[in-house]
Amino acid sequence: MKRFREGLREISDRVGHGSLKGSVEVDQVYAHYQHEGLTFHHPDGGEPLYLLTPLFAKGTQDYMHRLAERAFRDIHGAMVDNMEDLSGEVFLRAPWEFGDLRASGHPVVSVNGAVIYDRRPNVERLGPDDLRVKSHLRDLFDPDRYGRR
Numbered sequence: 001m002k003r004f005r006e007g008l009r010e011i012s013d014r015v016g017h018g019s020l021k022g023s024v025e026v027d028q029v030y031a032h033y034q035h036e037g038l039t040f041h042h043p044d045g046g047e048p049l050y051l052l053t054p055l056f057a058k059g060t061q062d063y064m065h066r067l068a069e070r071a072f073r074d075i076h077g078a079m080v081d082n083m084e085d086l087s088g089e090v091f092l093r094a095p096w097e098f099g100d101l102r103a104s105g106h107p108v109v110s111v112n113g114a115v116i117y118d119r120r121p122n123v124e125r126l127g128p129d130d131l132r133v134k135s136h137l138r139d140l141f142d143p144d145r146y147g148r149r
Contacts, residue, residue: 011072016075016111017112018111018112019110019111019112019113020075020076020079020109020110020111021109021110021111022079022080022082022083022086022107022108022109023083023107023108023109024051024083024086024087024090024105024106024107024108025105025106025108026050026051026090026094026101026104026105026106027104027106027121027124027125028100028101028104028125028126029125029126029131030101030131031101031104034048034050034094034095034101035048035049035050035051035052036048036049040095042095042096042097044095044096044097045095045096046093046094046095046096046097046101046102047093047094047095050089050090050093050094050095050102051086051089051090051093051094053093054086054089054090054093055086058085058086058089062082062085063082063085063086066078066081066082067079067082076109076111076116076117079109079117080107080109080116080117083107083108083109083117084107084119086105086107087105087106087107087119088105090102090104090105091103091105097138098134098137099123100123100126100134103121103122103123104121104122104123104124104125105121105122106118106119106120106121107119
């Protein structure tokens with residue numbers, strides 16, 4: 001029994017203690033609206049639930065498998081890889097209209113609350129002026145696309 005406890009302690013020491021957290025934020029003011037808009041039409045490509053769908057599809061199979069496979073040698077790196085993969089899924093699945101939403105994936109990994117990985121999004125959060133320009137361009141180039149006229 002003593003040997004078993006020592007073995008568990010060794011495994012615990014090798015894997016680490018505390019919490020390991022990964023997240024991907026899609027940092028645009030309208031991201032949640034687009035994500036949840038199940039009836040929206042995306043003529044340029046993309047889909048609703050662009051973050052939730054790949055998380056559920058890959059979460060237990062791919063992401064947990066990667067963590068388990070690398071638990072003893074690089075579990076933190078495995079979580080970084082998982083969050084980068086999920087951010088890549090956002091790039092493939094988010095609405096494509098101007099490209100800013102899909103390029104806004106922001107993966108972060110923390111251990112016991114301390115951030116160990118934080119890759120900025122390829123496109124930072126758009127401000128009010130940027131959003132007005134987008135709206136103007138949309139109306140200028142294709143005013144009927146979204147039934148606005």
